[in-house]
Amino acid sequence: MNRMPNNKKNSKHRHGDSGPSATRFVVLLFFILLVSVCATMYFSQNTMFARITASEDLLAEEEAAASQENEDAKALKNKVGSDSYIEAMARDELGMVKTGETIFETETN
Numbered sequence: 001m002n003r004m005p006n007n008k009k010n011s012k013h014r015h016g017d018s019g020p021s022a023t024r025f026v027v028l029l030f031f032i033l034l035v036s037v038c039a040t041m042y043f044s045q046n047t048m049f050a051r052i053t054a055s056e057d058l059l060a061e062e063e064a065a066a067s068q069e070n071e072d073a074k075a076l077k078n079k080v081g082s083d084s085y086i087e088a089m090a091r092d093e094l095g096m097v098k099t100g101e102t103i104f105e106t107e108t109n
Contacts (some may be wrong), residue, residue: 079085090096098104
């Protein structure tokens with residue numbers, strides 16, 4: 001009978017005793033690190049998204065104000081060349097009157 005010594009099995013167990021628990025520890029550490037990185041990225045992206053949304057709202061308000069200002073400028077441009085606007089400016093700003101008109105000034109207290 002040829003018997004082989006059990007030295008190989010014993011030596012595997014000696015070296016392998018720390019193997020399974022060390023492997024589990026490394027895998028657990030890897031998953032904890034992975035979850036941490038994913039959570040950090042998630043919160044970072046949420047913060048960035050909130051900042052972009054606030055910026056978008058501000059830009060929308062500025063666009064609405066600029067659009068209203070543009071409409072007012074177009075209306076004034078159309079009004080400026082008219083005879084009624086020129087007459088109103090001459091009366092209000094320059095104090096001019098038509099021929100034969102008399103101006104009565106009233107005192108206000």
